[in-house]
Amino acid sequence: METIALDLMGGDNAPAEIAAGAVEASSEFGVAIMLIGTKDALDRHASGARLNDVSIEPMEATQVVGTTEPGTNAWRDKKDSSIAVGMRMVKEGRAQAFVSAGNTGAISAVSLFELGRMNKVERPAIATLYRNETNKIAMLLDIGSNVDCRPKFLLQFGEMGSAFMSKVLLMERPRVGLISNGHEESKGSKLVKEAHGMLKKSDINFIGNVEGFDIIQGGADVFVTDGFTGNVVLKFAESLAGSIFNSLKDALGSNVLTRASKPLWGPPVKSVARQWDYSAVGGAPLLGVNGNIVMSHGRSDASDIKVAIGLAQRMIRERWHQPS
Amino acid sequence: METIALDLMGGDNAPAEIAAGAVEASSEFGVAIMLIGTKDALDRHASGARLNDVSIEPMEATQVVGTTEPGTNAWRDKKDSSIAVGMRMVKEGRAQAFVSAGNTGAISAVSLFELGRMNKVERPAIATLYRNETNKIAMLLDIGSNVDCRPKFLLQFGEMGSAFMSKVLLMERPRVGLISNGHEESKGSKLVKEAHGMLKKSDINFIGNVEGFDIIQGGADVFVTDGFTGNVVLKFAESLAGSIFNSLKDALGSNVLTRASKPLWGPPVKSVARQWDYSAVGGAPLLGVNGNIVMSHGRSDASDIKVAIGLAQRMIRERWHQPS
Numbered sequence: 276m277e278t279i280a281l282d283l284m285g286g287d288n289a290p291a292e293i294a295a296g297a298v299e300a301s302s303e304f305g306v307a308i309m310l311i312g313t314k315d316a317l318d319r320h321a322s323g324a325r326l327n328d329v330s331i332e333p334m335e336a337t338q339v340v341g342t343t344e345p346g347t348n349a350w351r352d353k354k355d356s357s358i359a360v361g362m363r364m365v366k367e368g369r370a371q372a373f374v375s376a377g378n379t380g381a382i383s384a385v386s387l388f389e390l391g392r393m394n395k396v397e398r399p400a401i402a403t404l405y406r407n408e409t410n411k412i413a414m415l416l417d418i419g420s421n422v423d424c425r426p427k428f429l430l431q432f433g434e435m436g437s438a439f440m441s442k443v444l445l446m447e448r449p450r451v452g453l454i455s456n457g458h459e460e461s462k463g464s465k466l467v468k469e470a471h472g473m474l475k476k477s478d479i480n481f482i483g484n485v486e487g488f489d490i491i492q493g494g495a496d497v498f499v500t501d502g503f504t505g506n507v508v509l510k511f512a513e514s515l516a517g518s519i520f521n522s523l524k525d526a527l528g529s530n531v532l533t534r535a536s537k538p539l540w541g542p543p544v545k546s547v548a549r550q551w552d553y554s555a556v557g558g559a560p561l562l563g564v565n566g567n568i569v570m571s572h573g574r575s576d577a578s579d580i581k582v583a584i585g586l587a588q589r590m591i592r593e594r595w596h597q598p599s
Numbered sequence: 600m601e602t603i604a605l606d607l608m609g610g611d612n613a614p615a616e617i618a619a620g621a622v623e624a625s626s627e628f629g630v631a632i633m634l635i636g637t638k639d640a641l642d643r644h645a646s647g648a649r650l651n652d653v654s655i656e657p658m659e660a661t662q663v664v665g666t667t668e669p670g671t672n673a674w675r676d677k678k679d680s681s682i683a684v685g686m687r688m689v690k691e692g693r694a695q696a697f698v699s700a701g702n703t704g705a706i707s708a709v710s711l712f713e714l715g716r717m718n719k720v721e722r723p724a725i726a727t728l729y730r731n732e733t734n735k736i737a738m739l740l741d742i743g744s745n746v747d748c749r750p751k752f753l754l755q756f757g758e759m760g761s762a763f764m765s766k767v768l769l770m771e772r773p774r775v776g777l778i779s780n781g782h783e784e785s786k787g788s789k790l791v792k793e794a795h796g797m798l799k800k801s802d803i804n805f806i807g808n809v810e811g812f813d814i815i816q817g818g819a820d821v822f823v824t825d826g827f828t829g830n831v832v833l834k835f836a837e838s839l840a841g842s843i844f845n846s847l848k849d850a851l852g853s854n855v856l857t858r859a860s861k862p863l864w865g866p867p868v869k870s871v872a873r874q875w876d877y878s879a880v881g882g883a884p885l886l887g888v889n890g891n892i893v894m895s896h897g898r899s900d901a902s903d904i905k906v907a908i909g910l911a912q913r914m915i916r917e918r919w920h921q922p923s
Contacts, residue, residue, distance in 0.1 A: 408845070422786075422788045455827075456831065459667075464825075465747050487832065487833065487834025487835035487838065488834045488835065488838030490835055491835070491838045491839050491842050500831075503779075503780055503787070503788045504828050506780035507824075507828055508811065508831060509811065510811025511811035511812065511814055511835065511836065512811075512835065513812060514811065514812030514814070514815045514816055515815050516839065516843065518732040518816070518875075519871070519875055521732070522871045522875070523867070526867035526870060526871045527864060527868070529867065530867070533863045536860050536863045539856055539860045539863070540857060540863070540864040543850035543854065544847065544850070544851070547843070547850045550846060551846070
């Protein structure tokens with residue numbers, strides 16, 4: 276049975292939804308969860324969870340990292356935060372993965388200090404997984420870990436993304452695209468043009484430059500970009516999809532007859548909204564550190580946490596990272 | 600009466616939809632249109648248009664710029680393209696604005712050579728106008744003219760965007776935000792951090808860093824970014840909104856009962872789809888060149904062209920650019 280360390284304190288809905296997600300995941304996936312939180316939070320949530328006859332072990336951390344705390348401060352000042360304790364559980368082999376919906380900057384920073392980088396990787400990257408319009412899983416990275424990139428970082432993002440998709444998600448020769456302002460090789464910033472040359476010479480299935488619309492339309496399986504562009508696009512995507520469905524809800528609810536016919540249009544609209552909910556795949560692996568680390572969205576509810584734990588379990592089983 | 604030069608040859612639906620848009624705009628807005636195209640296209644479209652008793656004057660150009668032709672080549676090799684002729688009409692004062700749905704790189708390049716930059720402007724920028732979720736018009740720039748930017752370019756994008764929104768769209772003290780990966784001043788790429796310092800010291804209403812979700816949620820009136828990020832976000836936005844409505848159409852049409860109830864849910868869904876159609880505002884002004892230039896989307900139909908001409912008319916009336 277895999278043991279997954281879970282940050283009870285991270286995210287907008289912590290600790291209640293995190294604990295609920297742990298219970299769901301443990302019973303559904305048959306994983307052991309090491310629930311890491313303050314004594315108070317554990318008393319209130321881990322004891323209740325244990326009653327459900329699932330395998331949840333409480334683990335105390337005395338500190339909590341705030342959502343806006345700079346990552347390096349979180350490491351310097353809080354050696355006993357739930358994030359730091361979780362990383363140490365992975366480092367010591369007491370857990371094979373760590374899942375957190377907490378401060379992404381802190382998770383990145385602490386992972387570097389506690390676990391270190393994978394062999395030859397210059398910069399770890401946060402990779403988001405989502406479903407494109409053909410309902411196929413695709414990856415976009417980096418989404419915020421490295422705002423200023425060198426060409427070689429982008430090359431490595433492509434290599435790591437390709438490796439993850441084939442090893443963990445069992446995709447054959449994933450198509451890796453480099454996000455640019457045009458498909459032509461001549462298009463792109465200085466950074467993109469140099470990275471293009473490096474990716475072309477690599478062993479992965481590099482298909483060249485891709486554009487903004489390819490991200491949704493399935494123009495590649497792995498979309499490589501710097502953490503600045505990736506972060507802007509991701510946040511934009513989340514808000515755009517959310518806004519469209521809010522507008523729809525308002526418009527469909529504004530008329531008595533339309534409202535009355537909700538049993539007819541409600542289910543299809545709801546299912547489409549779920550398809551376009553970017554948290555649906557649930558969980559962004561942190562690639563390039565020595566450990567299986569999954570970040571979950573700050574807004575995660577129990578079901579999102581469950582999905583992130585499922586991804587962590589898959590990473591363990593497919594041996595994304597194996598302790599040496 | 601304003602005279603607006605219109606590129607009959609530019610865009611996926613040229614020349615038929617362009618000519619139709621000219622007729623609509625001329626009769627609705629009372630502007631004179633100078634329709635610029637090849638003899639053949641003019642024979643087929645301008646003569647028919649003239650019959651409608653609107654003020655449309657044909658103007659011959661012997662060359663046409665292809666959609667993928669590099670901008671500088673288009674200038675070097677085609678001094679008599681519809682784009683070059685249009686710019687010269689503006690330069691010579693025979694038209695007060697030029698509207699084109701053609702190759703944006705070519706329009707940018709030719710405008711620089713024919714019209715030159717406005718006083719003190721280092722790099723012109725393409726600004727897109729759209730409606731945010733509160734249905735208010737907002738601007739995003741640059742969307743592709745400058746992929747590698749210096750901090751001062753971003754400062755000037757903010758200044759030009761602010762001037763356009765207040766002068767042409769009569770907005771009071773437009774809020775200018777700098778797109779970054781976090782609201783905090785400490786967040787951003789090296790470029791963004793330096794531009795932040797400059798924008799802070801400027802006279803415009805700079806509200807600091809904004810994030811991807813602010814673009815939709817109305818977190819600023821003018822969103823400043825480099826042409827690489829702007830281009831990726833814009834293309835992504837267009838495809839995401841389109842894909843969501845396609846999914847909805849499929850889902851709502853897949854069931855007999857739901858399909859039969861279309862009179863109930865159809866109109867609200869359609870109106871929301873229109874609100875989220877990024878071509879709805881129709882027309883992206885090219886800011887920083889000596890002339891009133893409006894780019895229309897390559898996919899423009901007659902109605903989009905009409906809207907772009909309306910924007911050009913407004914730019915003339917509010918004296919965005921005045922010939923010296």
